[in-house]
Amino acid sequence: MPEILPTLLVAVIGGTIFVKLRAPAGAIIGSLLAVAGVSLAFGLAPIPAEYKLFTQIIAGAFIGTSFDQKSVQLLRGLVKPALILLTCFVTFNVIIGTVLHRISSLDLCTALFATVPGGLTEMTILADDMGADIAVVSVFQISRLLFAICLFPLVISRALHATRDGHADGSRKKKQRLWNVRTKQDALHFAYTCIIATAFGLLGHVSGIPGGALLFSVSAVSVYHVKTGHAIMPLLLRRLTQMMAGALIGAKVTVDVVVSITKMWPYVLMVGACYMAFSLFLGWLLSHVADLDPVTATFASTAAGASDMALIAADFGTVTPAIAALQLFRMIGVIAVCPTFISIILQIF
Numbered sequence: 001m002p003e004i005l006p007t008l009l010v011a012v013i014g015g016t017i018f019v020k021l022r023a024p025a026g027a028i029i030g031s032l033l034a035v036a037g038v039s040l041a042f043g044l045a046p047i048p049a050e051y052k053l054f055t056q057i058i059a060g061a062f063i064g065t066s067f068d069q070k071s072v073q074l075l076r077g078l079v080k081p082a083l084i085l086l087t088c089f090v091t092f093n094v095i096i097g098t099v100l101h102r103i104s105s106l107d108l109c110t111a112l113f114a115t116v117p118g119g120l121t122e123m124t125i126l127a128d129d130m131g132a133d134i135a136v137v138s139v140f141q142i143s144r145l146l147f148a149i150c151l152f153p154l155v156i157s158r159a160l161h162a163t164r165d166g167h168a169d170g171s172r173k174k175k176q177r178l179w180n181v182r183t184k185q186d187a188l189h190f191a192y193t194c195i196i197a198t199a200f201g202l203l204g205h206v207s208g209i210p211g212g213a214l215l216f217s218v219s220a221v222s223v224y225h226v227k228t229g230h231a232i233m234p235l236l237l238r239r240l241t242q243m244m245a246g247a248l249i250g251a252k253v254t255v256d257v258v259v260s261i262t263k264m265w266p267y268v269l270m271v272g273a274c275y276m277a278f279s280l281f282l283g284w285l286l287s288h289v290a291d292l293d294p295v296t297a298t299f300a301s302t303a304a305g306a307s308d309m310a311l312i313a314a315d316f317g318t319v320t321p322a323i324a325a326l327q328l329f330r331m332i333g334v335i336a337v338c339p340t341f342i343s344i345i346l347q348i349f
């Protein structure tokens with residue numbers, strides 16, 4: 001624990017500065033850039049994998065507290081957009097991966113895994129099993145994640161006129177208290193929420209299901225909140241969780257990653273720009289075929305982590321349960337489907 005305190009301190013300072021500057025997704029972007037910059041310049045201890053589990057559990061608790069009867073009704077209508085989302089992402093992966101293979105020196109297997117919109121860890125493991133260059137795959141996966149986390153909130157705020165703590169119409173919500181646990185009853189409800197999220201998050205983690213900690217935490221707290229209306233999580237803890245998520249990503253930006261990006265920067269930029277354009281198009285498509293506002297649909301269509309996007313989207317006051325559900329479906333579906341498609345393509349070509 002003591003060796004990672006400087007990393008956490010840098011994350012909190014960077015995140016706080018960006019929040020004060022009212023930057024889109026300031027807490028997560030500020031901590032990410034601060035940790036990456038200081039780590040590259042002076043060296044910082046990496047964040048242990050256990051902290052990723054903690055981040056997913058707390059993020060799940062936050063998402064769960066936004067569930068109500070209206071949210072339950074909303075999720076019933078997400079089957080169609082979820083299938084559209086998965087089909088479009090798998091198709092786009094094949095197209096952009098094949099193009100990358102054609103215009104670069106990368107072999108087809110590496111190019112396809114480099115452009116899969118899945119989790120960094122899962123895709124690296126699967127790529128290694130199938131003989132791809134995992135160093136290249138990790139560089140492209142980290143770069144795509146950085147594009148999504150650092151640039152997409154800014155693009156959404158400009159392109160869709162979305163504002164922090166408000167919807168696309170520019171309206172403002174009443175300012176929230178950073179610490180809304182003010183009574184003994186609030187403290188009890190907060191404790192129950194944390195216990196439920198932790199217990200079920202750990203159960204999801206040991207289940208082996210991709211994103212299980214987040215999925216189980218969201219589900220358990222959602223049921224608790226829908227039944228009782230007593231789930232509570234303070235805004236301050238959400239901010240700290242966002243900073244932790246930023247630190248986890250920033251710590252992955254090593255000198256080797258930067259050197260690799262500088263060598264392949266035209267292709268990295270091409271893939272990042274294509275995914276941003278595709279996500280905007282897919283968000284527009286989902287907003288027309290499902291009962292989702294454009295901001296929610298676009299966050300759901302962004303090729304990044306489910307917990308990261310849900311935490312960032314919460315700053316825009318959008319429908320985080322729908323975003324988390326669609327992101328998890330996309331992540332699980334991509335992990336289940338894309339390796340099979342890649343195997344078939346490699347056998348054909």
